[in-house]
Amino acid sequence: MAQVLEFKLPDLGEGLTEAEIVRWLVRVGDVVATDQPVVEVETAKAMVEVPCPYAGVVTARFGEEGTELPVGAPLLTVAVGAPDEASDEPSGNVLVGYGTSAPSARRRRVRTQQPGARLTDGAPRADEPTAVAVADAPMSPAPRPPAPEHAADPTHPDGPVPVISPLVRRLARENGVDLRRLAGSGPDGLILRADVEGALENGHGQAADMAGTRTPGAPATPAAQDTGTRVPLRGVRGAVADKLSRSRREIPDATCWVDADATELLRARAAMNATGPKVSLLALLARICTAALARFPELNSTVDMEAREVVRLDRVHLGFAAQTERGLVVPVVRDAHTRDAEALTAECARLTEAARAGTLAPSELTGGTFTLNNYGVFGVDGSTPIINHPEAAMLGVGRIVPKPWVHDGGLAIRQVVQLSLTFDHRVCDGGTAGGFLRYVADCVEQPAVLLRTL
Template sequence: MAQVLEFRLPDLGEGLTEAEIVRWLVQVGDVVTVDQPVVEVETAKAMVEVPCPYGGVVTARYGEEGTELPVGAPLLTVAVGAPAEEGDESSGNVLVGYGTSAAPARRRRVRPPRPDARPTDGVPRTVDSVEGPAPVPSASASAASTRGHRADVPRYLDGPVPVISPLVRRLARDNGVDLRHLRGSGPDGLILRADVEDALRAATARGGGTRTTAVTAAPVVPAGSAPDSLAPRPAATTAGTRIPLKGVRGAVADKLSRSRREIPDATCWVDADATELMRARAAMNATGGPRISLLALLARICTSALARFPELNSTVDTEAREIVRLDQVHLGFAAQTERGLVVPVVRDAHARDAESLTAEFARLTEAARAGTLTPGELTAGTFTLNNYGVFGVDGSTPIINHPEAAMLGVGRIVPRPWVYEGELAVRQVVQLSLTFDHRVCDGGTAGGFLRYVADCVEQPAVLLRTL
């Protein structure tokens, strides 16, 4: 007898709590094999294909393309053959490299489907379902069905409040939201980030400050006040196009906002004559073999500078009130894509030569534009190199990539008047800037780092000392 197993959005690792369905790779009625990719989703880190751990016939899909689902929400159901021994119907490798595991044993117990389960594709469920809450059309649809209803507000007085992640709990705590008065829109009443944000927006719109007892988007009406249908509405804002802050763009917004809140940054800059560096690169590429990129040479200069000034290759543990100097240099670099700015990370950049750095920069850039970077390739950076000169600008005061301590900015290299060997000449000039966390070092260290970088740009032979 066939058994229907429900496949839920797996834990994608790296603190990711939600993903957006970009493209379904299977249809209802399709036969899938174990570990076959069934849906393409976009997380705050990258675009990934999610493989299904079951083999059988797809009986239902949950969530249309463009729907954002929390981790743990149903994705699809698969009718498999006769029940086998534990571990036979599942590979256990839901998403290799993302910290997944085999489905728990309790999911093997069968019970009839709940009458309120409605798959988004309209296909009724006519076979038994695994134990657990019935699938919902999507996380957003579930949220829509609960928002604005204040009846049966959950009061978690005797135990912990079900919250999807510690980050959401912290968001609520920092903004004075009482989670005990929220009704979550996730599976089994799980409180999602959107629930907390909706409560904050509702409180702000009504001029009630940040402290709220809202149920998702609607705050609890104080005794004696008018219900929502009679309460005055805030004036409409100026008309315009609304673009959701989600996916990569949402992650960038959150990270930059946190950096601005937590890091007391300062910026210093210097102009440098890059003529000799450009000549050195041309000489390298004239000898044959793989071409060396300018970014790779700048990265090599960065790693040499960080060896001399390790204070800038560090992070701040705010809870312990300690500066943590890091042993390895994992060099991030800014890459612009159609989905927004991402920062891929070159692992162990300090141990690579210019040729290896060139190859790795090219590989990561191509993966970034294709949307195939893994979370591991987008995290754990220790220092960032930002080549904003590719946008045709000379200078910038960038925001530090939290939790790093510094970022080197490189402007465009253009011909300019320059005093060279006592005479006015036209030279290839670049502006370099260093934005640093003033907690990890003072201006003397930051200035020494930037001056060393400028010296290497002006006289590449300086690097021979560290080879």
């Protein structure tokens, strides 16, 4: 007799709490092998393929493409064969740098799926009950239960409120829903996302509770929000919003800038490309950055406010901004200070291609210590970017355009670029920041300056 096991969305690491289903790779009725990718999801870091730790036949999928699920929510069920022959132990193979989820320490039990179950693509009829092995831990159902009553007395007067995921807690907080007044529809009173959404539909959010603005029981419809299109802040866009908001709250930043004559740098690049493998302008600027950070290590640091310390880092992991169809991402070149221009060109090209394909691993998008932002590709001269928290600085490079320039005592047309440095004023003062930027400009104007550090 076959045993049907449930596979949940695993913890993808890096503090991620939810993921959006982008594309199902299997259908109900398909036979899957151990560790075969079954679904492609988008997290706040990257697009990843999730492998199933069980081998068998897919009996159900949970969630349509575009649905956002919290970590621990069910993804699919698999019929694995006779109980004495099948193993519900995950394989333990690596999933994008992280192991597939270990089984729950609690004993698993089998329950019968009731009519109207949360199955898609071949859900059983009411007269066809299906045995599903599930962990004792609670899971979020897809159908929305009736909205809980907004009781006069708090349902959870004291102690922690049981909520299925941080996503649900954030949803309640952003909409002014008091979780203590909700009666959760999940096991043991667990508050589900559907409970919070049901409360909002019945007008129990912050906007609806404003005195004199709502008829009891009527949904909230603030006049200022009657029109317009709402775009969810999730995935990459949501991660960018969270990180930039934190950076703006915590980092007292300042920006300085300088115009530089890049004519000689472009000539040097042309000479390199004429005699060997192609070298990108981004790679040359990255090499200049690593040389400048060796002279001004204060800018390759982070701030630990709890310990009230500036932590100067020994290695340069250089992030660079890359625009993709899914938004702006910042891949990280590990140990950039140990790479020459050719190696930097190859690694930047590899990471850029992976970013545009949406296949970057979370480990390739985190851990940067300094960021290079070439916004000149957008046709602009200057910018005052927000620092990529928890880094201490970011170098911005504008477009390189021909301009009148005083050269060798006379007026000439030269290739001019604007360089800007946004820095955390806690790690250094303007003198250090100005020294760093001036050194970068000197290397751009006279690439031979780099010979001192080669």
